[in-house]
Amino acid sequence: MILAVxxxxxxxxxxxxxxxxxxxxAAAHDPLGHAEVIGALLQQVVHDAGxxxxxxxxxxxxxxxxxxxxxxxxxxxxxxxGRAVPVIPVPSHVAAALTxxxxxxxxxxxxxxxxxxxxxxxxxVFDGIDDDGIPRIVAETVLVxxxxxxxxxxxxxxxxxxxxxxxxxxxxxxRALEAGRSLAGAEPLYLRHPDVTLPGIPKxxxx
Amino acid sequence: xxAPLVLGIETSCDETGIGIVRGRTLLSNTxxxxxxxxxxxxxxxxxxAARAHLEALQPSIEKALGEAGVTLGDLDAVAVTSGPGxxxxxxxxxxxxxxxxxxxxxxxxxxxxxxxxxxxxxLTADSDPLEYPTIALxxxxxxxxxxxxxxxxxxxxxxxxxxxxxxxxxxDKVARLxxxxxxxxxxxxxxxxxxxxxxxxxxxxxxxxxxxxxxxYDFSFSGLKTAVARWVERCEAxxxxxxxxxxxxxxxxxxxxxxxxxxxxxxxDLGVPRLLLGGGVIANxxxxxxxxxxxxEAGVTVRIPPLSLCTDNGAMIAALAAELISSGRQPSTxxxxxxxxxxxxxxxxAEIQEAETVTx
Ligand SMILES: [Zn+2]
Numbered sequence: 001m002i003l004a005v006x007x008x009x010x011x012x013x014x015x016x017x018x019x020x021x022x023x024x025x026a027a028a029h030d031p032l033g034h035a036e037v038i039g040a041l042l043q044q045v046v047h048d049a050g051x052x053x054x055x056x057x058x059x060x061x062x063x064x065x066x067x068x069x070x071x072x073x074x075x076x077x078x079x080x081x082g083r084a085v086p087v088i089p090v091p092s093h094v095a096a097a098l099t100x101x102x103x104x105x106x107x108x109x110x111x112x113x114x115x116x117x118x119x120x121x122x123x124x125v126f127d128g129i130d131d132d133g134i135p136r137i138v139a140e141t142v143l144v145x146x147x148x149x150x151x152x153x154x155x156x157x158x159x160x161x162x163x164x165x166x167x168x169x170x171x172x173x174x175r176a177l178e179a180g181r182s183l184a185g186a187e188p189l190y191l192r193h194p195d196v197t198l199p200g201i202p203k204x205x206x207x
Numbered sequence: 208x209x210a211p212l213v214l215g216i217e218t219s220c221d222e223t224g225i226g227i228v229r230g231r232t233l234l235s236n237t238x239x240x241x242x243x244x245x246x247x248x249x250x251x252x253x254x255x256a257a258r259a260h261l262e263a264l265q266p267s268i269e270k271a272l273g274e275a276g277v278t279l280g281d282l283d284a285v286a287v288t289s290g291p292g293x294x295x296x297x298x299x300x301x302x303x304x305x306x307x308x309x310x311x312x313x314x315x316x317x318x319x320x321x322x323x324x325x326x327x328x329x330l331t332a333d334s335d336p337l338e339y340p341t342i343a344l345x346x347x348x349x350x351x352x353x354x355x356x357x358x359x360x361x362x363x364x365x366x367x368x369x370x371x372x373x374x375x376x377x378x379d380k381v382a383r384l385x386x387x388x389x390x391x392x393x394x395x396x397x398x399x400x401x402x403x404x405x406x407x408x409x410x411x412x413x414x415x416x417x418x419x420x421x422x423x424y425d426f427s428f429s430g431l432k433t434a435v436a437r438w439v440e441r442c443e444a445x446x447x448x449x450x451x452x453x454x455x456x457x458x459x460x461x462x463x464x465x466x467x468x469x470x471x472x473x474x475x476d477l478g479v480p481r482l483l484l485g486g487g488v489i490a491n492x493x494x495x496x497x498x499x500x501x502x503x504e505a506g507v508t509v510r511i512p513p514l515s516l517c518t519d520n521g522a523m524i525a526a527l528a529a530e531l532i533s534s535g536r537q538p539s540t541x542x543x544x545x546x547x548x549x550x551x552x553x554x555x556x557a558e559i560q561e562a563e564t565v566t567x
Binding site for chain 1 (some may be wrong): 297299440
């Protein structure tokens with residue numbers, strides 16, 4: 001079985017069989033509170049899935065609001081460590097794209113659009129599915145001001161997503177594994193530098 | 208039950224701490240610090256700290272297991288800091304602890320960081336067990352707290368804390384005023400070595416009679432920092448060189464004086480002749496010297512755990528959980544989160560109630 005964990009939007013956890021069929025699926029839609037719910041959701045899917053060994057853990061690497069995103073990646077990594085199995089990092093948008101393709105397979109390019117906070121959205125453009133069964137990225141993920149998103153997309157079919165299917169995330173991970181491909185690195189898709197300014201000269205306090 | 212084997216995860220500030228203890232025996236105290244990454248910003252940047260925690264967690268756990276010579280399967284429980292601390296940093300540890308506990312099917316204990324600092328003391332095998340009650344002074348870049356500890360696992364009271372900056376932050380800010388690098392503590396110490404601690408009489412925060420009624424055990428360092436800034440500015444206005452050594456020594460003396468005075472006042476007022484020191488600022492040698500000397504005069508016994516257990520670490524978190532287990536406490540539910548302002552009275556967070564144990 002393959003476990004998938006994603007906290008790029010809400011909190012989504014699922015277990016699938018090696019052939020891709022879902023065994024257990026649990027999610028909380030709340031875009032906050034990942035730390036509070038992640039343990040119970042993991043416990044629930046492990047319980048619901050019943051007997052069988054977990055062979056891999058797929059971690060959704062974002063993009064997503066950083067604070068929440070990290071919680072799922074941390075939990076995925078330690079869960080894998082506890083079972084002595086590898087982690088497969090997968091960009092969360094690829095899972096969302098698989099969901100979109102499988103639910104309504106409109107031909108041609110489409111964009112997955114998710115909230116990136118600070119009045120920005122994260123956009124990745126896909127077109128169909130490749131020979132490995134993985135949605136094909138035609139324009140890498142970028143952050144765009146929410147108000148400019150339509151201009152940026154210039155007519156490309158836009159899919160705004162606010163919940164992720166961990167089953168589809170697991171499926172993408174399984175297909176990447178099957179094809180021997182790596183879809184993401186160890187670093188989350190932060191897309192922004194830490195919000196800090198270098199200290200200047202201490203300001204005067206007067207006397 | 209025999210002494211429980213516990214792995215503790217601590218991510219409340221800029222240290223990723225993984226500790227493994229068997230009861231009161233320390234097996235590993237692994238610390239990965241992101242301090243260097245914060246240096247150029249002159250202070251801990253929460254987002255930088257949280258990113259570093261995520262990166263460091265897994266290798267740190269593996270390193271700690273290797274050092275302790277145990278496997279994850281051997282563990283009796285997992286422990287984690289729930290708060291207080293930086294929210295985004297704490298959440299990385301909470302997520303990791305939950306993932307690990309569920310994966311292993313082991314109980315999880317969510318505990319209080321400040322009480323963890325006190326628990327660090329029980330890992331010192333060479334000294335007699337900590338006696339209660341004790342007064343505890345915890346001083347770091349994140350906190351300055353004075354506690355009355357009647358029972359490590361059951362009864363800890365906050366007597367006072369800083370109203371503004373933590374003492375460690377005051378060191379960092381004054382170091383910047385003196386053009387010294389981050390972190391400020393060791394730099395101020397170095398600069399102060401050649402200075403006269405009585406050269407300048409800087410103010411002692413919340414020490415006037417009028418403050419003492421309401422803030423007898425509270426601290427304030429922002430006024431002191433401003434006084435140093437004014438002093439430096441006046442030197443510059445006069446065109447004279449800033450006597451860095453004297454300013455550093457006098458500033459440090461003001462901080463040390465107020466910390467020790469208030470801690471010993473608590474010992475006297477409450478009739479508790481024991482003082483435990485903890486937190487990273489305890490590394491400051493002048494603080495230890497003054498505390499030891501003045502406590503001896505006052506007939507107060509001082510305990511100072513080794514420095515590696517005074518700074519933030521996972522071993523103290525594991526030690527506190529091991530004590531909770533030994534005293535018969537139930538694990539935490541999986542439903543807790545990070546609480547950046549967790550009060551010190553909440554030694555353990557979200558303990559499972561008996562009724563829940565029966566039904567689940
Ligand atoms: Zn601390």
